[in-house]
């Protein structure tokens with residue numbers, strides 16, 4: 099049951115229409131209600147009948163999920179200072195918005211969800227035409243689940259010429275569809291074919307990168323490859339998202355629907371989380387598969403911890419994140435050595451970073467400073483991004499870019515969009531990259547990327 103009091107909503111809408119007339123500009127309103135526990139997958143599925151712009155986020159290591167539907171407002175930027183531009187539009191919107199949020203739970207009310215491309219400088223957009231350079235959406239409807247509690251935020255832009263009754267009617271209809279609409283049984287897709295994009299050429303590019311690193315051109319570079327697959331029918335978003343959440347518990351699960359395309363994934367790599375002024379970032383780089391049992395798992399984990407090549411990959415990340423965080427935080431704490439972080443198909447080297455953000459800095463300031471870390475770009479940052487632009491065969495689009503959310507109470511979190519796929523109807527492109535350092539072996543890096551493709555492949559028709 100939705101505990102919304104219709105007269106209250108009527109009053110809010112009526113007030114906003116008068117304000118819009120008085121101030122000569124539309125008014126953004128946000129109303130939050132606690133509702134009965136609602137499955138995020140059911141909500142995501144039912145949302146298809148309401149709007150073709152759906153957003154999904156499930157945190158790693160925390161019982162927290164959000165599902166956004168439609169757009170009360172979209173903040174876009176193609177500027178080279180895109181993070182700052184988005185922040186300033188967000189601040190303006192917030193100042194003027196009227197928020198009715200008795201819950202004050204993080205991720206409720208006015209919340210922006212979305213992402214940024216890896217590189218603003220990509221000239222060819224294919225196949226990312228539906229995903230702008232930077233896009234943060236304030237959804238029209240937002241389900242926020244924290245533990246066993248659910249909240250529904252309704253956000254809308256009210257114009258002077260709007261009719262109160264029409265708006266109330268539309269909200270009631272759409273909320274009913276989202277919370278109680280009919281559903282069909284969800285089906286995972288059946289894959290009919292898969293094609294590796296230029297595997298041999300990719301291995302040669304890894305060899306070339308190790309030569310360039312030995313010549314001192316750069317210290318590390320992350321190079322990615324693509325796998326294209328086809329299905330016998332269009333992919334059902336909610337089915338894939340539910341399966342990813344169930345199979346990848348240590349990862350952030352995300353989905354962004356734009357213009358009929360879906361960018362979806364399960365990434366273990368947090369970029370940065372801020373709650374109030376407390377910051378957490380993550381250094382995650384260096385990879386080995388899982389063992390077939392606990393004993394082999396442990397042996398492989400120890401091998402990873404003691405492997406100089408993987409430690410070097412990892413240390414570049416720690417060094418860069420340390421410098422970036424120290425420049426805008428105090429109380430910076432970073433353990434001196436990594437530990438093993440297990441996922442379903444592989445294990446990573448992991449070093450957590452905690453700190454307190456100096457006053458005056460925001461989550462997006464930190465995202466701007468960190469992106470891309472050497473786990474996605476390389477070292478030095480600029481040279482490695484140039485190197486990727488010149489030498490990688492694919493367009494990264496949102497792959498390896500920052501994706502996440504922020505709310506009006508200085509809470510928010512960004513992860514990096516790896517272990518991901520761009521789904522376009524009955525086709526998809528899957529992406530996986532690896533950190534190349536001096537001692538990288540092309541065959542081993544190829545195998546590593548094959549394991550990194552597994553989480554997405556297994557929900558998109560099963561392992562190869």
Ligand SMILES: C=C(O[C@H]1C=CC=C(C(=O)O)[C@@H]1O)C(=O)O
Pocket residue numbers: 320322367382383384385411446472473474516517529530531532533534550
């Ligand atoms: C770039 C990816 O992984 C990065 C994150 C963790 C470990 C990595 C590695 O060991 O190479 C990569 O730097 C990817 O999965 O596409």
Ligand SMILES: [Mg+2]
Pocket residue numbers: 383384385411532533546
């Ligand atoms: Mg690696």
